[in-house]
Amino acid sequence: MTLPQPLLKLEQASRRRAGRTAVQDLTLALERGQVLGLLGVNGAGKSTTLSMVAGALAPDSGRILLDGEDLAEHPALARRLVGWLPERAPLWQELTVGEHLDAHGRLRGLKGAALKQARARMVERLELAPLERRLAGVLSQGQRQRLGLACALLHQPALLVLDEPGNALDPVQVAALRTLIRDEAAAGTAVILSTHVLAEVTAVCDRVAILHDGALRHEGMLTSADHAALEQHFFAIATARAAA
Amino acid sequence: MSALAVTRLELRRLFVRPLAWVLGALTLAWLAWNFTLMLGSFLAAQIRLAALPDGPGYTDLVAVPLLAKLAELAFLVVPLLSMSALAGERREGRLALLLGMGLKPSRIVLGKYVALLVWLLAWLALVVAMPVALAHATAIDWGKLAAAALGMALLLASLAALGLACSAFASHPAIAAAAALVITLGLWAVNLGARMAGVDDGALNWLAMSSHLQPLLRGLVASPDVVWFVLLTVVSLALATRRVAAERERG
Helix, strand or coil: CCCCCCCEEEEEEEEEECCEEEEEEEEEEECCCCEEEEECCCCCCHHHHHHHHHCCCCCCEEEEEECCEECCCCCCHHHHHEEEECCCCCCCCCCEHHHHHHHHHHHCCCCHHHHHHHHHHHHHHCCCHHHCCCEHHHCCHHHHHHHHHHHHHCCCCCEEEEECCCCCCCHHHHHHHHHHHHHHHHCCCEEEEEECCHHHHHHHCCEEEEEECCEEEEEEECCHHHHHHHHHHHHHHHHHHHHC | CHHHHHHHHHHHHHHHCHHHHHHHHHHHHHHHHHHHHHHHHHHHHHHHHHCCCCCCCHHHHHHHHHHHHHHHHHHHHHHHHHHHHHHHHHHCCHHHHHHHCCCCHHHHHHHHHHHHHHHHHHHHHHHHHHHHCCCCCCCCCHHHHHHHHHHHHHHHHHHHHHHHHHHHHCCCHHHHHHHHHHHHHHHHHCCHHHHHCCCCCCHHHHHCHHHHHHHHHCCCCCHHHHHHHHHHHHHHHHHHHHHHHHHHHHC
16 A cells, blocks of 8 residues: 655755755655644744745755655646745736736636636635726735735645735634635645744644744644644744744 | 746736836837938938939938937837846746746746837837838838848847846846946947957957947848847847746745
């Protein structure tokens, strides 16, 4: 009997940025339908890790395997399999919400009826209908995040990479985001969620990984009852850094 | 396919941003004014010129000088249009997003280049249309005009590639524009000293952009001149692609 292959596998991935080690020997695996919370203080290496997983940044050493294939050798895999929402949703200010969805769809290889369908699905799901003709440059932060999320989900990726998606969202939008993440996971999408909000992790994640100074310090499964233990663990790591 | 998607996106952005419209409108108005002045001078001198054997005609005195004025404007317009194509994308985090979509760097560069070229060729077509609009009333040397238009198209194509390369390497769009302008002026006038010293041959003259554009504006299409512009375009696009590809490594 063979075990199911994880969708995402990081094998001792390391990366230096701005003259310092941002991520060091990171080994992680993620299966379809799982939600992994990536926790860490600012500068812990979360965004660098997510950029590598999304294919925007190559590891200096180690490998990132997507569906069993090396992402460095097959960067086009990211186009099909990964949906990425960076920390600040990068939008083209002069384009409307609808034009963003069309452009992202085309860049992902969607066209014709498939593109129209995907766009309509995202407009409905992220409640973007009233904003469709609005320029991205005049959207509020929360609206920008919703548009970024719609662009990331447009091609129904197998892996959703979210870098602090709850930033600038109001409590109602946060609740909607959590529902969306759970729905995606239930549909078989693997999700990596980077955040420094512990409640975010305990609310939606199956597993948690804590990064500190670019290294993985803790990794494990999570239940809703683990909040206090997780908080204790996280602060122990964070204060260890402060003491150091 | 993905290059086409980048081109569509970039064209849409060009056509909704005020910069392209303002540059287009101002330069076309300036060129139309120059066209009127040159036409006036030509009409005033027409009788005297008609008496000269092989004297210059409408194409030499109006159409080609108008295209030469377009070349001067292109030195400034192309860097302004191309400056944010890659430098701006990088600053806003959108270049990482495009790379994260698994797009090949060559497709990103090519897509942006084609969009820029479409705008520039439309600009050139509108300028060429000015002298051509009077074709029914005067004798146009079509061969000479076609050679000059080809020269201008090659110039615009190479300046667009150069601007894109500068945008790929610069950290800020303004730096990209300044670098493209300085390099263009350098390439244009690199042989100035040699020519003043009476040396009309040699490597510096070969390197100078003016040495290759002027024969085309005079109606002489020679393959070394065409190859020079194609080389500049290809080398610039290759450098831009290389820099964008390094983005994944450099971060």
